[in-house]
Amino acid sequence: MAAALPAGFYARPVVDVARDLVGCVVRHGAAAGLIVETEAYHDSEPACHAFAGLTPRTATLFAAPGTAYVYRSYGVHALLNAVCEDADTGAAVLLRALEPLDGVEEMRARRGRERREELCSGPGKLTQALGVGLDRNATSLVRGPVRIEARPAGTPAPRLIVGPRIGITRAMDLPWRFCAAGSRCVSRPWPRGLGETVSPPVA
């Protein structure tokens, strides 16, 4: 099994970490998926929960880099984030979508869906598929039980599509959403360019 990313990986600007996490692997028990979509959140901008400062809700955002921040969204879903930067900064990367790798039957059972693209193609879906609940809040992404591993050896860095974040009402102009180009497993709305034939870069 691949080694977990070290805490130092997360102790960097959150936008850099969000970009670099695309292509990495999240593992929880027997289930694992390739990260194909992330978003960055930072306490300097109002879409971030930590914008209001240190509260009971946001305490985990100010934990050590490499900590999992799991919170309930819309009273229904658990969303998984990786805490970044230093402990004085409330910053995290939201994991928005995965391509299922291991434990796919387990994911199907948890999700009640069959199609591979419906298992992890959204931030609430992937936590359900992996079996990650609120009880994983404040646990270490380096030691587990939820781990993030480096990009599998031999796989090239994915080409990225960068765009504005999804589902927020403030700071909607920041281009802090990163999607693996061409992946069928990213969440909707699909980033501009997905599914289109993309010309190779001009030499």
Next chain:
DNA sequence: CATGGGATTGACT
């Protein structure tokens, strides 16, 4: 203490 609003999803028109 009451209220309102989500970093969403799935079902339905």
Next chain:
DNA sequence: GTCAATCCCATGC
């Protein structure tokens, strides 16, 4: 395209 489900917690009286 619209909309309800459901609950933690930040905010305000």
